[in-house]
Amino acid sequence: MRQIPFRACLRMAAVAVLVAGVAGCSEGVLRPHGPVGEAEKTIFLNSLGIMLAIVVPTILATLGVAWWFRASNRRARYLPTWQYSGRIEMIVWSIPAMVILLLGGIAWVGSHDLDPPKALVSPEKAVRVEVVSLDWKWLFIYPDQGVASVNRLVVPVGVPVSFRLTSETVMNSFFVPELGSQIYTMNGMVSRLNLKADQPGLYPGFSAQFSGDGFSGMRFTVDAVGKEKFANWVEETKGNGRSLAMESYEDLAKPSKNVEPYTFGSVKAGLFDLIVNRPTGAIAKGN
DSSP, X not given: OOXXXXXXXXXXXXXXXXXXXXXXXXXXXXXXXXXXXXXXXXXXXXXXHHHHHHHHHHHHHHHHHHHHTOTTOTTSOOOTTOOXXXXXXXXXXXXXXXXXXXXXXXXXXXXXXXXXXXXXXXXXXXXXEEEEEETTXXXXXXXXXXXXXXXXXXXXXXXXXXXXXEESSSOEEEEOTTTOOOEEEOBTOOEEEEEOOSSOEEEEEEEOSOOSTTGGGOEEEEEEEOHHHHHHHHHHHHTTOOEEOHHHHHHXXXXXXXXXXXXXXXXXXXXXXXXXXXXXXXXXXXX
């Protein structure tokens, strides 16, 4: 059997890693489609650049020292009694200190500018969406439109979306990589998040927190459409005749896997607040 040369194996491995890296950038946090995702990408790249400013010289210095002080180099000076150098101490401590200050500044500014409850600046009025993580699916309630959907979130392009999020059972995590800001959902508590899609398209969302047997199928799609298409979708949804009240919600909240998207044409007013204020484990107890 013909053996592949070692250098050829290295080239093949390098090509495979490059292809995998490029393929991974086709969607996700490095391909944002909203202001929040774009700002998070900027923070990521800035932080990476600052860290590389110390990592790359350190790697090069390590290789350079190893090469210079090799056994065959007669010019390298061996100084066994060397103890202290103020210049070296200054360099060793000042560069990491500057890196920490810069990274801390980026984190400080970013944490305030991208605070999840902070409303996005826009002339458009935000669309309100109430999110409930269930076993193992997502419920999206539009309180102003009076409709709801399961495992499909339809939003108008260029309009901020103001989320209130909770969980029926265990803690979960709401994440749309191309729009930004992963945030947790917890039973009996309300989290807040603001996002916006700048371009029409289908953006995958999923649960980033393991929550049991059906976790792998706990995915949804964000469908960013024009304002007119969003209004048409609302009207079509209202005409489907399916109603979401507490009784139908209890059926919906029962564990199920890989649920196909569907909608509710009407929603009981204040249902989200009733879900938040229910006793923990009410579905399991039959309350």
